[in-house]
Amino acid sequence: MRIALFGTVGAGKSTISEEISKILKYRIFPEPIDNNPYFDDYYKDMEANVFKMQIFMLTARSKQLLEAKKLENVIFDRTILEDPIFVAVNHDLKTMSDIDYKTYNDFYENVIIPNLGNRSEFDLVIYLKLSTDKAIERIRERGRVQELETPREYWEVLNNRYDDYYEKRKSMFNFLVIDAEHDDLNKKMEIIMNKIYSMNPSLKK
Numbered sequence: 001m002r003i004a005l006f007g008t009v010g011a012g013k014s015t016i017s018e019e020i021s022k023i024l025k026y027r028i029f030p031e032p033i034d035n036n037p038y039f040d041d042y043y044k045d046m047e048a049n050v051f052k053m054q055i056f057m058l059t060a061r062s063k064q065l066l067e068a069k070k071l072e073n074v075i076f077d078r079t080i081l082e083d084p085i086f087v088a089v090n091h092d093l094k095t096m097s098d099i100d101y102k103t104y105n106d107f108y109e110n111v112i113i114p115n116l117g118n119r120s121e122f123d124l125v126i127y128l129k130l131s132t133d134k135a136i137e138r139i140r141e142r143g144r145v146q147e148l149e150t151p152r153e154y155w156e157v158l159n160n161r162y163d164d165y166y167e168k169r170k171s172m173f174n175f176l177v178i179d180a181e182h183d184d185l186n187k188k189m190e191i192i193m194n195k196i197y198s199m200n201p202s203l204k205k
């Protein structure tokens with residue numbers, strides 16, 4: 001089964017990915033952050049670095065999808081579907097120009113998507129939905145320095161854009177929406193695993 005975690009920064013995707021992986025022993029494809037040469041600069045100056053950051057992210061995720069093609073069972077900690085959401089936020093907040101926004105979207109629609117073919121198909125997309133206040137609380141608790149100075153408006157627009165994406169495309173993917181506002185991991189996992197087992201009862205040992 002190809003499982004994807006979908007949701008704004010601080011939603012808890014990494015934790016849920018790890019919990020599912022512990023149970024099903026599926027490999028996780030993590031967010032390409034650790035060796036990302038643009039990550040620090042992006043948070044320091046989005047306008048100057050957003051385009052470079054996006055090219056890096058798309059390339060890293062395309063490489064992951066190529067590798068994952070060989071595997072039947074995988075977990076994606078965020079998907080390539082979500083990168084344009086970050087780009088739209090930059091455009092909304094005017095840290096990306098109209099021209100760059102158009103170029104990115106042309107590139108994404110005409111180069112990235114056709115090249116992916118069925119590699120970006122997911123059996124289940126788990127949307128961890130939460131309020132912006134809660135997301136910010138988690139970002140602060142986690143304390144990743146690059147994210148701490150980012151204005152609230154960025155997280156707010158990002159979260160709204162996630163909701164819009166879901167509303168517009170909910171019939172295109174097999175979404176499971178999880179209320180990620182509360183911290184009860186067991187409760188969230190129970191709903192998720194019940195869904196996974198209902199899709200494939202043989203996974204339940």
Ligand SMILES: Nc1ncnc2c1ncn2[C@@H]1O[C@H](COP(=O)(O)OP(=O)(O)OP(=O)(O)O)[C@@H](O)[C@H]1O
Nearest residue numbers: 008009010011012013014015031033057083086147
């Ligand atoms: N396309 C993108 N453009 C800009 N920033 C991105 C993009 N994709 C991911 N990021 C950034 O990369 C970081 C991702 O970190 P991480 O893997 O911890 O995910 P997260 O969204 O914080 O997840 P979690 O739900 O686990 O809290 C965040 O700072 C996020 O804003």
